[in-house]
């Protein structure tokens with residue numbers, strides 16, 4: 001993209017709070033940028049909407065956000081949406097976009113046992129896009145697709161201060177673990193909400209695996225696309241927007257702090 005001479009504005013979009021796991025990695029690499037984080041809580045969870053519904057919802061909504069915030073770059077920090085809308089967005093708007101899609105290629109490259117699981121929403125694991133990634137990049141691995149029904153909700157609730165029960169989390173991740181001639185050794189976190197529960201998932205896993213969180217790689221891609229920018233050394237305030245128009249509860253406001261660093265959040 002063209003050289004950005006001012007602090008760039010980066011829009012990060014998700015159905016809810018999961019995109020914060022991508023957001024925090026971008027903030028680490030680009031502390032001098034201006035940030036707008038948008039959680040489409042009015043339509044959460046995306047995993048339970050049809051493909052047509054998601055396209056019809058996200059494409060115009062992102063267009064409105066671009067018109068309002070004039071970002072230099074927009075990150076769709078949601079696999080359930082990115083596996084559907086990236087082409088539509090790039091056709092409709094001239095802003096550079098970075099999406100979030102299942103990290104199947106690096107996971108399969110890393111796996112020693114050649115048995116990999118992809119843990120995503122029910123929507124993401126059904127997508128033709130995800131199946132094409134497996135066809136193109138499985139590199140001889142057996143890939144198991146696991147559509148979690150409620151894990152994004154559990155992650156969202158955990159960040160809002162409610163406890164996600166061990167039983168519920170264990171039940172959602174259990175189908176990732178295939179034992180047999182070759183045991184699963186690598187699990188792709190194909191939903192940006194899931195890293196919010198990583199400690200619990202590691203503790204509850206029946207055996208140790210590599211958990212692949214693509215957030216640092218996505219942040220590097222964002223930073224590469226932005227190229228040379230100014231604004232480093234200054235900390236701009238960040239905007240946090242719920243599409244429902246609600247303000248974060250005090251508990252959530254506290255939980256957001258580590259993601260936003262020392263920024264003032266409005």
Ligand code: DGL
Nearest residue numbers: 015045046047079080192
């Ligand atoms: N965070 C979203 C993702 O990466 C999904 C959560 C939802 O179902 O809305 O897929």
